[in-house]
Amino acid sequence: SAVISQKPSRDICQRGTSLTIQCQVDSQVTMMFWYRQQPGQSLTLIATANQGSEATYESGFVIDKFPISRPNLTFSTLTVSNMSPEDSSIYLCSAGGGFGSGTQLSVL
Protein backbone atom coordinates (compact mmCIF):
# COMPACT_ATOMS: atom_id res chain seq x y z
CA SER A 1 0.00 0.00 0.00
CA ALA A 2 1.02 3.58 -0.56
CA VAL A 3 2.43 5.52 2.38
CA ILE A 4 0.30 8.52 3.27
CA SER A 5 1.43 11.55 5.26
CA GLN A 6 -1.36 13.68 6.61
CA LYS A 7 -1.21 16.91 8.56
CA PRO A 8 -2.08 18.37 10.91
CA SER A 9 -2.60 15.35 13.14
CA ARG A 10 -4.97 17.31 15.32
CA ASP A 11 -6.31 20.80 15.72
CA ILE A 12 -8.71 22.77 17.87
CA CYS A 13 -10.57 25.44 15.96
CA GLN A 14 -13.07 28.17 16.63
CA ARG A 15 -16.57 28.11 15.22
CA GLY A 16 -16.86 29.87 11.87
CA THR A 17 -13.25 29.37 10.84
CA SER A 18 -11.81 26.99 8.21
CA LEU A 19 -9.13 24.33 8.39
CA THR A 20 -7.16 22.88 5.50
CA ILE A 21 -5.85 19.33 5.82
CA GLN A 22 -2.96 18.20 3.66
CA CYS A 23 -2.31 14.73 2.29
CA GLN A 24 0.94 13.62 0.67
CA VAL A 25 1.39 10.24 -1.04
CA ASP A 26 4.75 8.56 -1.59
CA SER A 27 3.86 7.55 -5.14
CA GLN A 28 1.80 8.90 -8.01
CA VAL A 29 -1.85 7.91 -7.78
CA THR A 30 -4.85 8.68 -9.92
CA MET A 31 -7.45 8.68 -7.20
CA MET A 32 -7.36 10.06 -3.68
CA PHE A 33 -10.16 9.74 -1.17
CA TRP A 34 -11.28 11.79 1.81
CA TYR A 35 -13.23 10.22 4.67
CA ARG A 36 -14.82 11.37 7.88
CA GLN A 37 -14.97 9.19 10.97
CA GLN A 38 -17.17 10.36 13.79
CA PRO A 39 -16.48 9.07 17.30
CA GLY A 40 -17.14 5.37 17.63
CA GLN A 41 -18.34 5.04 14.05
CA SER A 42 -17.16 3.69 10.73
CA LEU A 43 -15.62 5.71 7.92
CA THR A 44 -17.87 7.71 5.63
CA LEU A 45 -16.60 8.72 2.21
CA ILE A 46 -16.74 12.47 1.66
CA ALA A 47 -15.36 12.73 -1.85
CA THR A 48 -13.03 11.30 -4.44
CA ALA A 49 -10.34 13.56 -5.86
CA ASN A 50 -8.92 12.86 -9.30
CA GLN A 51 -6.04 14.89 -10.63
CA GLY A 52 -7.13 17.27 -13.36
CA SER A 53 -10.86 17.10 -12.69
CA GLU A 54 -13.42 18.23 -10.18
CA ALA A 55 -13.80 16.15 -7.06
CA THR A 56 -16.81 13.84 -6.86
CA TYR A 57 -18.81 14.28 -3.67
CA GLU A 58 -20.95 11.70 -1.92
CA SER A 59 -24.52 12.33 -0.91
CA GLY A 60 -24.68 14.71 2.02
CA PHE A 61 -21.37 16.43 1.27
CA VAL A 62 -21.01 19.59 -0.82
CA ILE A 63 -18.11 21.43 -2.36
CA ASP A 64 -18.86 24.70 -0.56
CA LYS A 65 -18.43 23.00 2.80
CA PHE A 66 -15.57 20.66 1.86
CA PRO A 67 -13.58 22.15 -1.02
CA ILE A 68 -10.84 19.85 -2.29
CA SER A 69 -7.71 20.57 -4.27
CA ARG A 70 -5.71 18.06 -6.28
CA PRO A 71 -2.83 19.94 -7.89
CA ASN A 72 -0.74 16.88 -8.81
CA LEU A 73 -0.59 13.10 -8.60
CA THR A 74 0.87 12.95 -5.10
CA PHE A 75 -0.94 15.67 -3.15
CA SER A 76 -4.41 16.78 -2.11
CA THR A 77 -6.03 19.08 0.40
CA LEU A 78 -9.42 19.04 2.08
CA THR A 79 -10.79 22.22 3.62
CA VAL A 80 -13.49 22.13 6.26
CA SER A 81 -15.19 25.50 5.87
CA ASN A 82 -17.22 27.64 8.25
CA MET A 83 -16.83 25.06 10.96
CA SER A 84 -19.35 24.24 13.66
CA PRO A 85 -19.07 21.83 16.61
CA GLU A 86 -20.86 19.22 14.46
CA ASP A 87 -17.76 19.10 12.25
CA SER A 88 -15.71 17.72 15.13
CA SER A 89 -14.48 14.41 13.81
CA ILE A 90 -11.49 12.55 12.43
CA TYR A 91 -10.74 13.22 8.78
CA LEU A 92 -8.72 10.66 6.85
CA CYS A 93 -7.03 10.65 3.48
CA SER A 94 -6.58 7.48 1.44
CA ALA A 95 -4.78 6.58 -1.77
CA GLY A 96 -3.17 3.53 -3.35
CA GLY A 97 -4.71 1.26 -0.74
CA GLY A 98 -3.16 3.13 2.17
CA PHE A 99 -4.60 5.50 4.74
CA GLY A 100 -3.20 8.48 6.51
CA SER A 101 -3.22 8.51 10.30
CA GLY A 102 -6.02 11.04 10.31
CA THR A 103 -6.64 14.59 11.49
CA GLN A 104 -8.56 14.87 14.73
CA LEU A 105 -10.56 18.07 14.56
CA SER A 106 -12.29 19.66 17.52
CA VAL A 107 -14.47 22.72 16.94
CA LEU A 108 -15.34 24.92 19.90
Next chain:
Amino acid sequence: DAKTTQPPSMDCAEGRAANLPCNHSTISGNEYVYWYRQIHSQGPQYIIHGLKNNETNEMASLIITEDRKSSTLILPHATLRDTAVYYCIVRVGGTSGTYKYIFGTGTRLKVLA
Protein backbone atom coordinates in the same frame (compact mmCIF):
# COMPACT_ATOMS: atom_id res chain seq x y z
CA ASP B 1 -23.97 0.80 -3.86
CA ALA B 2 -23.26 -2.61 -2.42
CA LYS B 3 -23.25 -2.67 1.35
CA THR B 4 -21.79 -5.02 3.87
CA THR B 5 -23.19 -6.43 7.09
CA GLN B 6 -20.93 -7.53 9.92
CA PRO B 7 -21.51 -8.60 13.52
CA PRO B 8 -20.73 -5.65 15.82
CA SER B 9 -18.34 -7.56 18.05
CA MET B 10 -16.56 -10.86 18.57
CA ASP B 11 -14.20 -12.40 21.09
CA CYS B 12 -11.44 -14.86 20.31
CA ALA B 13 -9.00 -16.69 22.52
CA GLU B 14 -5.34 -15.95 21.93
CA GLY B 15 -3.74 -18.56 19.66
CA ARG B 16 -7.04 -19.66 18.19
CA ALA B 17 -8.34 -18.86 14.74
CA ALA B 18 -10.56 -15.80 14.45
CA ASN B 19 -13.29 -16.12 11.81
CA LEU B 20 -14.94 -12.83 10.92
CA PRO B 21 -18.01 -13.07 8.69
CA CYS B 22 -19.35 -10.51 6.25
CA ASN B 23 -22.50 -10.42 4.15
CA HIS B 24 -22.49 -8.51 0.88
CA SER B 25 -25.58 -9.90 -0.82
CA THR B 26 -25.94 -7.01 -3.30
CA ILE B 27 -22.39 -7.17 -4.59
CA SER B 28 -21.97 -6.92 -8.35
CA GLY B 29 -19.85 -9.23 -10.48
CA ASN B 30 -16.87 -6.90 -10.84
CA GLU B 31 -16.79 -5.54 -7.29
CA TYR B 32 -13.95 -6.61 -5.06
CA VAL B 33 -14.17 -7.44 -1.36
CA TYR B 34 -11.51 -5.78 0.79
CA TRP B 35 -10.70 -6.17 4.45
CA TYR B 36 -9.03 -3.51 6.56
CA ARG B 37 -8.52 -3.20 10.28
CA GLN B 38 -8.25 -0.18 12.49
CA ILE B 39 -6.42 -0.15 15.76
CA HIS B 40 -7.42 2.64 18.09
CA SER B 41 -6.32 6.11 16.98
CA GLN B 42 -4.67 4.88 13.80
CA GLY B 43 -5.65 4.89 10.14
CA PRO B 44 -7.08 1.67 8.67
CA GLN B 45 -4.54 -0.99 7.71
CA TYR B 46 -4.95 -3.14 4.60
CA ILE B 47 -5.29 -6.88 5.25
CA ILE B 48 -6.41 -8.68 2.11
CA HIS B 49 -8.76 -8.51 -0.86
CA GLY B 50 -10.40 -10.82 -3.38
CA LEU B 51 -12.89 -11.07 -6.21
CA LYS B 52 -13.96 -14.70 -6.61
CA ASN B 53 -11.19 -16.99 -5.45
CA ASN B 54 -10.04 -17.59 -1.93
CA GLU B 55 -6.92 -15.63 -1.05
CA THR B 56 -4.17 -16.01 1.52
CA ASN B 57 -1.30 -13.81 2.57
CA GLU B 58 0.99 -13.52 5.56
CA MET B 59 -1.71 -11.86 7.64
CA ALA B 60 -4.90 -13.72 6.86
CA SER B 61 -7.05 -15.82 4.56
CA LEU B 62 -10.15 -14.68 2.74
CA ILE B 63 -12.86 -17.17 1.91
CA ILE B 64 -15.50 -15.98 -0.57
CA THR B 65 -18.62 -18.06 -1.16
CA GLU B 66 -19.31 -19.27 -4.68
CA ASP B 67 -22.27 -16.91 -5.07
CA ARG B 68 -20.07 -14.07 -3.70
CA LYS B 69 -22.80 -12.95 -1.32
CA SER B 70 -20.66 -13.46 1.75
CA SER B 71 -17.07 -13.87 2.85
CA THR B 72 -15.05 -14.76 5.91
CA LEU B 73 -11.77 -13.31 7.05
CA ILE B 74 -9.64 -15.81 8.94
CA LEU B 75 -6.81 -14.85 11.25
CA PRO B 76 -5.22 -18.27 11.75
CA HIS B 77 -3.55 -17.69 15.13
CA ALA B 78 -4.93 -14.58 16.79
CA THR B 79 -2.67 -12.57 19.09
CA LEU B 80 -3.46 -9.76 21.50
CA ARG B 81 -2.16 -7.31 18.88
CA ASP B 82 -4.95 -8.39 16.55
CA THR B 83 -7.50 -6.67 18.79
CA ALA B 84 -9.01 -4.06 16.47
CA VAL B 85 -12.07 -3.10 14.45
CA TYR B 86 -12.21 -5.12 11.22
CA TYR B 87 -13.94 -3.62 8.23
CA CYS B 88 -15.35 -5.55 5.31
CA ILE B 89 -15.46 -3.25 2.32
CA VAL B 90 -16.82 -3.47 -1.19
CA ARG B 91 -14.89 -1.62 -3.86
CA VAL B 92 -17.56 -0.15 -6.08
CA GLY B 93 -16.68 0.64 -9.68
CA GLY B 94 -17.69 3.90 -11.31
CA THR B 95 -17.34 5.49 -14.70
CA SER B 96 -14.08 5.74 -16.67
CA GLY B 97 -12.24 3.27 -14.48
CA THR B 98 -12.95 5.08 -11.22
CA TYR B 99 -13.90 3.29 -8.03
CA LYS B 100 -14.60 3.95 -4.37
CA TYR B 101 -14.49 1.98 -1.14
CA ILE B 102 -17.72 1.68 0.85
CA PHE B 103 -17.05 0.82 4.49
CA GLY B 104 -19.35 -1.36 6.55
CA THR B 105 -19.96 -0.83 10.25
CA GLY B 106 -17.12 -3.16 11.21
CA THR B 107 -16.60 -5.92 13.76
CA ARG B 108 -14.81 -5.11 16.98
CA LEU B 109 -12.58 -8.13 17.61
CA LYS B 110 -11.24 -8.61 21.08
CA VAL B 111 -8.52 -11.23 21.50
CA LEU B 112 -8.50 -12.61 25.03
CA ALA B 113 -5.42 -13.82 26.85
